[in-house]
Amino acid sequence: MRFSTKVLLLQLLTVFAVVAVCSGIFAWLSVERLKEQAMNSAVSIARSVAEDPYVRTEVPVGDPEEGLADLAAGVEARTGALFVVITDADGIRLAHPDPERIGQRVSTDHEAALRGEEVTAWETGTLGHSARAKVPVYAPDDSARDVSDSAPVGEVSVGFQRASVFDDLPLVLFGVGSAGVTALLIGVVASVLMQRRWERLTLGLQPEDLVELVRHQSAVLDGVEDGVLSVNAEGGLEVFNEVASRLFGIGPVGVDGPSTTSVGDLGLPPRVAEELQGLGRHDPSTARSVSFDNVVVGGRVLYLDAHPVTRAGRYLGTVVVVRDRTDLAALTHRLGTVQAMGATLRVQRHEFANRIHAASGLLDAGRVADARSFLQDMADRGPVNFPLQGAELLGEPFLQSFLGGKAMEASERGVSLRVGEETLVIDVIDGPGAVEDVATVLGNLVDNAVTAALAAEDNHPWVEVTAMQDGDALTVVVSDSGDGLDSGPDSSADRRQQSGADVDGDTVHGHGIGLTLTRELVARRDGVLWVIDPGGGAPGQGAVFGVRLPGVFTTEPDDMTDESDEGKGHQ
Known part of the structure; x- marks a missing residue:
């Protein structure tokens, strides 16, 4: 049986029990009230008869007369009482509905009334079971009944038949029963509506189902x-x-x-x-x-x-x-950077081998001056002839190769990549970790700048990178010919993310992931990434970003650094 059905039956049983108990109590109270009303009526009638001057005068005489009997019969007829009995001080009947019983002693106890007490009770006498009241009768000269030497001279007993007492009982019981049935119907309807409401709120699930649901929810939420x-x-x-x-x-x-x-x-x-x-x-x-x-x-x-x-x-x-795909996205960016670096190194190795063969051929041909000039050009521009303007300003081999590879990618997309004239890097980037971080940060900035430059209406889009060394820190400034950060929907979303602008909905330039990862990487190295100029002030004046990465270079020069410094002293 469903729990909701059990609850409904329990509610109905509870309502039925409450209605039954309340109806029984109300019926009992109604019966007691009718009894009390009958006794009060009997007491009132008995008092009226006992206070009658004629009764108070004739009762002390003690002789049965028709006057008392007629008076009692008249009271019975007017009040509907079963009997009105008048006795003397010895309990001898002076008036009774049955004339044959006049002059006989009453069949019930009359001592309390003769002691001056008013008595009400249900008793069985010669006329059957009835609700009766007994009131003392005092002599005419007794004006105060509370006087201790005053003694009753008789008593008046008035009774009502049981059937007449409960004449109104069927009507009372009908009212109580109707109220009980109405209350029961209301309880049934309320219980059914409550059950439907419960099932609607719980979507038909029972408490045991809800318990299992909570257990499963906790297991799922905490287990994934x-x-x-x-x-x-x-x-x-x-x-x-x-x-x-x-x-x-x-x-x-x-x-x-x-x-x-x-x-x-x-x-x-x-x-x-x-x-x-x-x-x-x-x-x-x-x-x-x-x-x-x-x-x-x-x-x-x-x-x-x-x-x-x-x-x-x-x-x-x-x-x-x-x-959370932050780490995965970071690894993806790093992997892309490594792949770009690998492709660049393969190109560089192939081109370097070709140039070595060319230099070897010049030496074999005895053209020493030409070979020396060729090798000097390689030292100045690098082993590969990348489409990177100002490549001779970069003496650091990794930056020269990495930006050369980015220049090749940008050139394929129609963007010119160049090195700023203020570029000055003396030492070599220290360790593979620093190389990866520089590649990720610089790669994101350059890629975003290329995208921004392409989005602008410019026939000659360009991106400029300026690298400067400050102790062991590398500072890079990247600018482009785009429309800037705040130029509207065509601005780079990836770059607008850095300035706090809304990037959502820009399907051309991405969703701001690159700079988000870049900021985290820069923060881990205790560096800083900032917007130098949001751009957009004039055509061809795009945004300018700056980044500072500490701990990139080794500050102690070695022999290779000394040699490289001597080789580029002409700069």
Whole structure:
């Protein structure tokens, strides 16, 4: 049997028991009230008869007369009493409905009335069971009944037949029964409505199902590495696990609920938050799962998978699974950088081998001067003839090769990459970790600048990179010929993210992931990334970004550094 059915039956049984007990109590009280009314009526009638001057005068005489009997009969006829009996001080009847019993002693106790007490009781006498009252009769000269030497000279007994007492009982019981049946019907209807309301609120689930649901929910929420959010139909935040709390910075649940109460408070891009709040709200039949990739929240790159929940054609809310892809995106960027570096090194190796063969051929031909000039040109411009303007200003081999590879990619897209005239790097980048960090940061800045330059209406798009060494720190300034950060929908979203602008909905330039990862990487090295100039002030005047990375160079020069410094002293 379903739990809700058990509860319904229990409620009905409770209502029936309460109505039965209340009806019984009301019926008993009604019967007692009728008895009390009958006794009060008997006392009142007996007092009236006992106070009658004729009775007080004739009772002390003690002789049965027709006058007392007629008086008693008249009272019986007027009041509907079963009997009105008058006795003397010895209990001898002076008036009785049955003339044959006049002059006989009464069959019930009359001592209390002769002691001056008024007595009411249900007793059985010669006329049957009745509610009766006995009142003392005093002599005419006794004006105060509370005088101790005053003694009753007789008593008046008035009784009502049992049937007449309960003449109104059927009507009373009918009223009590009607009220009980009405209360029972109201209880039944209320119990049925409560059961339906319960099942509607719990979606037909029973308490045991709810217990299992809570257990499963706890196991799922705490047993997965992804963040899980439960959003109700109004867009409010209902449930979240620890992973989601960490990713979105949701505070603990207090007395009034979580500190973050709606999707709009999670820091999501406006379009994503709006779509999550409206998913399936208007038409549950059209609700479908939606995924949001590369959503940047609080410096982290997230993947959101939203699934609407419907039951019986009713939209209940949305379950959002959140995956943190920050590390994966960072590794992807690093892998892209490494692949670009590998391709550059392969090109460099091939080109370097060709140039060595060319130099060897010049020496074999005895053209020493030409060979020396050829090798000097290689020392100045690098082993590969990259389309990088001002490459001779870069003496650091990695930066020269990396920017050369980026120049080749930019050239294929129609953008000219050049080195700024203020470039000055003396030492060599220290270690593979520093090389990877520089490649990731510089690669993102250059890629975004190339994208911004292409987005502008410029026949000769360009990007300029200026690198400067300050002790062990590398400072890089990247500028472009784009439209700047605040020029409208055609500006680079990846770069607008750095300045705090809204990047959502810009499908041309990405979603701000590159600079988000770049900022984290720079922060881990205790560096800084900032916008020097947002640009957009004039055509061809794009944004200017600056970045400073400490701990990139080794400050102790070695023999190779000394030789390289001597070789580029002409600069």
